[in-house]
Amino acid sequence: MSLKRAISNRTARLGVIGLGYVGLPLAVTAAQRGFPVTGFDIDPAKMTRLDAHDSYIGAVRDADLKTLAAAGKLDWTTDFSRLADCQAILICVPTPLSRQREPDLSFVIGTAREIARHIRPGTLVVLESTTYPGTTEEVLAPILAESGLTPGKDFFLGFSPEREDPGNAQYDTRRIPKIVAGSGAEAGDLVERLYAGIVEQVVRVPTTGTAEAVKITENIFRAVNIALVNELKLVYERMGIDVWEVIDGAATKPFGFMPFYPGPGLGGHCIPIDPFYLTWKAREYDAPTRFIELAGEINTAMPHHVIDRLREVVDREAGLGLSRARILLVGIAYKKNVADMRESPAMKLLELLAEAGAETAYIDPHVPEIPPMRDYARFTGCPARDPASLKPGQFDAVLIATDHDAVDYAALLGLGCPVIDTRNAMARRGLPMERVTKA
Structure with a gap:
């Protein structure tokens, strides 16, 4: 046949x-x-x-x-x-x-x-x-x-x-x-x-080359636009303007605008990786890829910005440096409501906190323990904390890296410490924002 x-x-x-x-x-x-x-x-x-x-x-x-x-x-x-x-x-x-x-x-x-x-x-x-x-x-x-x-x-x-x-x-x-x-x-x-x-x-x-280029283009489009809103976040932050409110307002335009949202970095197997396949291939043709490379620089820098903001808040609220701080990381997967750990920016945050000497713990309803990962072998097997075991006074700050729906965000406020929110999770749920810093 x-x-x-x-x-x-x-x-x-x-x-x-x-x-x-x-x-x-x-x-x-x-x-x-x-x-x-x-x-x-x-x-x-x-x-x-x-x-x-x-x-x-x-x-x-x-x-x-x-x-x-x-x-x-x-x-x-x-x-x-x-x-x-x-x-x-x-x-x-x-x-x-x-x-x-x-x-x-x-x-x-x-x-x-x-x-x-x-x-x-x-x-x-x-x-x-x-x-x-x-x-x-x-x-x-x-x-x-x-x-x-x-x-x-x-x-x-x-x-x-x-x-x-x-x-x-x-x-x-x-x-x-x-x-x-x-x-x-x-x-x-x-x-x-x-x-x-x-x-x-x-x-x-x-052609197969066209099909390969379609996929690369899709992910470059997302990487560049995420980098754009990440950069805008930094600019508007200095102006005292909430980038999330800006994006929500712009998204009401029924044409010519597509909302992308900032975060603590890029995750998943595609967006942090695929654009660089094209930059590598483009060198063969002496073709510059400045937008892609700049987007990569901005997105790669975002975890460092988040840690800087966390450091400022902990110093201001608790009078501590990160080397003596106890930090609860909320969400370790790269994306909400999944267990996918590929290229998760939360792992970079965890690494930076460890390098700073902070004492860390994490909660994630989808990741009971950190699986083996090529770049973060030192964290393999680290278990998630039981949210029911968390008590006021245990942490100096809460850092929201991934906004899973199954997390009790009101309970996080009940821990009595400042919250650094990289996903706008608190505001979207209408929770009190007095001790919340968007980063």
Whole structure:
């Protein structure tokens, strides 16, 4: 049976490599749409939880894992030799930055080499990982060709960037429009046909480079605009103007304005990282990327600004330096109402507080303990405090880094110490602001 026909009648087995925030929801959605799916990951701990039908991703329900596994529509493995059974392979692995802010494609490259060992003629391979324009053709295709198969003839290659938004119940994997492109017309037709069977709307663009640039552009747009409001916050702060009130006022304009909000820094896997993939690639063309680099500088500086404001408040209210202060950090995840810790600015705040000698504790209803993280190994396993155990007099200041809805903000005021609020959480809930400093 041809690949086109197998995709159309949903008998083509899909292999999804990387069962994280992107891959697992994609695998589940494809299986719910009738495709047989095998998920691949190198982490045996994920396999243990999946075997118990215990989802570690908020967007995936335990019941869905159990139902799909029982129906034979979804399974998972660390055995990459089973890629040989897949007619379409979707790559959803991380693309981090090195410490020098250069693209780290080691996961993509390692995955491509694994596929090359097992790929069969007629297979479709689609990269979903965010990367710089040119990666699919310049990096992925040559590695896959080491299999002895010819791209466009013996196998087909495409790019379709992930667009997951953890914690967004309105837009799950199936409802988010999907950008697709193929390396050549036939590959493009296959990629379009495949994703049309998984999601509600498919948007085809001419080339894989275009599709790669679409994703990078989306995240640069957000990074630059967040940097803008962060800079405005600093300016308006000196003028005695509340930037949150300014943004709320400007947002009433029904055209020409889109609200972005300041914060303690950038978090998540995309916005702090992806723009620098383009700045790196742009050097190859001697093309300056001043807006992107300036936005990066502003956003990277925000945790330091927050700590400076905290230092001022603790000195003024308690007569203490940070080296003798006891600080409660509220919210350790990068985003409200999720457990996602990727690039969380709260971790940078925690590190800066530790370097200053402060005694710290944190609460977070979604993160019971800090997981292993590449840049913050010293905090691995640190447990969250039980909010019920917090008493007045235990802390010299409260620092709100992430505004989870499940936090009792009125109770934080009851601790009797100043609150430094980076998310406007107190004002949005109409709470007394006498001891609250926005930062």
